[in-house]
Amino acid sequence: MTIPVERVSRPGRVAEPGEGIGIDELRLAGRNHAMPLEMLRAELTPPGLHYVLTHYDVPDVDAATWRLDLGGEVEHPISLSMADLTAMPSRTVRVTLECAGNGRAGLSPRPVSQPWLTGAVGTAEWTGVPLRDLLADAAPTGSAVDVVFTGHDHGFERGVEQDYARGLSLAEADADDVLIAFAMNGAPLPAQHGFPARLVVPGWYGMAHVKWLRSITVIDHPFDGYQNAAYRLRQQPDDEGVPVTRIEPRALLMPPGDPDFMSRDRVLRPGPVRLRGRAWSGWGGVTRVEVSTDGGATWRDAALGPDEHRWAWREFTLDWEAGPGEHLLRARAHDATGRVQPVEPAWNRGGFTNTADDPVRVVVLDG
Ligand SMILES: Nc1nc2c(c(=O)[nH]1)N[C@H]1C(S)=C(S)[C@@H](COP(=O)(O)O)O[C@H]1N2
Ligand SMILES: [Mo]
Numbered sequence: 001m002t003i004p005v006e007r008v009s010r011p012g013r014v015a016e017p018g019e020g021i022g023i024d025e026l027r028l029a030g031r032n033h034a035m036p037l038e039m040l041r042a043e044l045t046p047p048g049l050h051y052v053l054t055h056y057d058v059p060d061v062d063a064a065t066w067r068l069d070l071g072g073e074v075e076h077p078i079s080l081s082m083a084d085l086t087a088m089p090s091r092t093v094r095v096t097l098e099c100a101g102n103g104r105a106g107l108s109p110r111p112v113s114q115p116w117l118t119g120a121v122g123t124a125e126w127t128g129v130p131l132r133d134l135l136a137d138a139a140p141t142g143s144a145v146d147v148v149f150t151g152h153d154h155g156f157e158r159g160v161e162q163d164y165a166r167g168l169s170l171a172e173a174d175a176d177d178v179l180i181a182f183a184m185n186g187a188p189l190p191a192q193h194g195f196p197a198r199l200v201v202p203g204w205y206g207m208a209h210v211k212w213l214r215s216i217t218v219i220d221h222p223f224d225g226y227q228n229a230a231y232r233l234r235q236q237p238d239d240e241g242v243p244v245t246r247i248e249p250r251a252l253l254m255p256p257g258d259p260d261f262m263s264r265d266r267v268l269r270p271g272p273v274r275l276r277g278r279a280w281s282g283w284g285g286v287t288r289v290e291v292s293t294d295g296g297a298t299w300r301d302a303a304l305g306p307d308e309h310r311w312a313w314r315e316f317t318l319d320w321e322a323g324p325g326e327h328l329l330r331a332r333a334h335d336a337t338g339r340v341q342p343v344e345p346a347w348n349r350g351g352f353t354n355t356a357d358d359p360v361r362v363v364v365l366d367g
Contacts, residue, residue, distance in 0.1 A: 009159030015110040025115045034119025040254035040278050047184050050122030052192045053099045056155030059212050063196040072218040075139035092127040093177050094309040096280045100205035100244045103354030111351035118358045123312050126200045128181030132174050143220040147173040149199050152212040160226050166210050167223025177202045202311035203246050203282035207231050233348040247282030249341050250355045251289045251331035266362045273320045280313035284336030289316040295328035322364045329360040
């Protein structure tokens with residue numbers, strides 16, 4: 001349905017040169033918050049500090065009457081209550097989740113949308129029922145192509161009225177560790193993270209992890225819904241574009257020292273500092289992280305922490321002798337597939353997958 005009203009049918013927009021963050025972006029940024037970067041100290045992000053991105057409103061879902069319906073191109077349609085779901089064999093997977101728009105505010109010109117810097121990330125332990133088990137019970141027919149996941153939230157986007165919905169191919173949906181999750185870090189999902197149940201697709205950018213899950217529908221053609229069409233890398237609005245899928249490698253430094261309130265520059269005293277951070281990739285494990293303390297003129301290899309959780313970030317550290325003056329700290333990750341975090345942003349119209357780092361400015365005091 002197309003809405004003939006200008007305010008709910010605005011096309012995507014790119015900011016004018018020099019145009020600051022506007023009130024519409026501030027409205028989104030006040031609802032959708034980043035993880036404070038100091039929380040990089042924690043392997044598991046406490047719920048409440050994990051980033052949040054919700055396109056419309058957080059829906060009011062009652063777990064007592066909630067049902068999950070799995071139907072469409074299947075031999076045996078399924079309908080589960082919360083009690084049915086939580087009684088099934090479950091597993092817990094540690095997953096680093098990142099919004100595909102993380103880094104958008106660092107692009108120039110800036111695509112006007114949720115203006116993320118670099119903090120749209122978090123790591124949690126998600127407990128749920130493997131989707132593969134549900135699909136095995138439902139038995140997709142020979143004509144099954146895609147699997148569509150629909151949430152309880154409803155809204156308008158660029159003039160299109162919709163329930164939030166995303167599709168995966170049957171093979172992607174049937175992958176190891178894809179979960180219908182009902183717990184986050186051992187407790188029921190918080191409302192903002194999809195209560196009572198959400199999809200978790202380890203390694204994929206956030207948009208695939210449908211919250212407030214209501215139905216799963218197996219269809220006999222590729223899903224062409226709004227959210228699958230929107231998350232594509234395009235230079236022009238009418239480009240066909242390339243779908244956004246897995247998380248590109250990124251290393252993020254935990255800003256050292258103490259912040260200045262307004263600039264958020266970091267203030268340190270001279271002497272040895274252990275720089276820390278975490279790095280991740282949805283394509284393969286992180287194999288190397290380089291850190292620069294001179295704005296990218298020279299790079300040193302950081303020491304890597306254990307690599308025990310395939311879908312979660314990996315800690316890195318580098319010992320630095322901080323001398324008086326100003327310094328720009330940077331980091332970049334490499335993964336097992338040979339992907340390397342770029343030093344310069346790669347622009348696209350949606351402002352997706354900008355993994356260029358946001359250098360940390362440090363002022364080391366004179367003694
Ligand atoms: N139903 C529904 N699921 C959704 C969204 C949404 O708006 N509605 N936002 C998606 C996006 S864009 C991201 S980045 C992640 C964010 O998950 P989180 O808020 O739990 O961190 O949820 C995804 N799942
Ligand atoms: Mo997102």
